[in-house]
Amino acid sequence: MVLHAVPKANKMIANKNRYSEKERFVYAKWIIDYMRRHARTRTRVYGRENIPTDSNYIMYPNHQGKYDALGIILAQDKxxxxxxxxxxxxxxxxxxxxxxxxxxxxxxxNNRDKVRAIMDVTRQVRSGRNFLIFPEGGYTDNKNELQEFQAGCFSCSLQSKTPIVPVALFDSYKSMNSNTFERVDTQVHFLKPILYSEYGELKKKEVAELVKSRIAERLAQIKAGEINESYELIG
Incomplete structure (x- = not known):
């Protein structure tokens, strides 16, 4: 698979004028889905109806491991x-x-590179792109527990004035974990969007706490077995 996918992906990357953003995204999802299957992972996707269809947006999930971004990308149509x-x-x-x-x-x-990256994301979101940002930065062995949210990344939303989509990941850390070869079930929960009219007057730290509280609430519900919503299964 690698011998086939790497040259083709590199060709598409080097010739972006010949391949549309959609075509490249579809191929990226094909690679990701192969990785998912190889990792023996299934993902339950909740709340896809909460993903805005009339506006671009920024998603802010909790961070657990290598599979986090992959599981979210697989649930994206755009x-x-x-x-x-x-x-x-x-x-x-x-x-x-x-x-x-x-x-x-x-x-x-690198603090200087952090500023550069946030400015780049903000520019792209202003131009109409959707983006995924992990406000916890990296991950350790936190599993299904939240870490501190870094407020700086929320300037992307405050400056672009786009909807915020909190995303709760559950058991995502179990995928692509070399300690197990068993099948893994993970969960992705897209929560109700937070519109600019709701967060626009807040400071970055207050926005971070707002998003974190929404994710924390959903994680508590999952742990308590209170989720009875329908889901879509990837895998």
């Missing part, structure tokens, strides 16, 4: 970019996916 950590983006296949979806790569250890 192309979206990702603010992707440099260390993860340099891996084989991740590098190709990043290029195909025009991801913005960020060095989380």
């Amino acid at each position: 192309p979206c970019g990702v603010l992707w950590g440099k260390k993860q983006a340099e891996r084989l296949m991740s590098r190709q996916v990043c290029g195909l979806i025009d991801a913005v790569v960020i060095d989380l250890d």
Whole structure:
């Protein structure tokens, strides 16, 4: 698969004038789905009706592991970019996916690069693109527990005035984990969008706390077994 996909992806990346954003995104999803199947992962997708159809948007999920962005991208019909950590983006296949979806790569250890990346994402969102940003930055062994949300990334929403879509990930850390070869079931929950009219007067830190509280509420409901909504199954 790698011998086939890497050259084709590289060709599409090098000739973006010949391949539309949609075509490149579809091929990126094909690669991601192969990785999902190879990782023996199934994903339950909740709340797709909450994804805006009349506006571009920024998604802010919690962060657990390698599969997080992949599970969210697979649930997208329209192309979206990702603010992707440099260390993860340099891996084989991740590098190709990043290029195909025009991801913005960020060095989380370099404050100047953080500013550059946030400005780049803001510019792209203003131009009409959808984006995925992990406000926790990286991940450790936090599993289904939330980490601190970094307020700086929410300037992308405050400046672009686009809807915020909180996304709750559950058990995503179990996928692509070398400690298990068993089948893994993960969950992606797209929560009700937060419109600019609701968050526009808030400061970045207050927006971060608002989004975090929405995700925390959904995680608590999942853990308590209170989710009875229908879902779509990927896998």
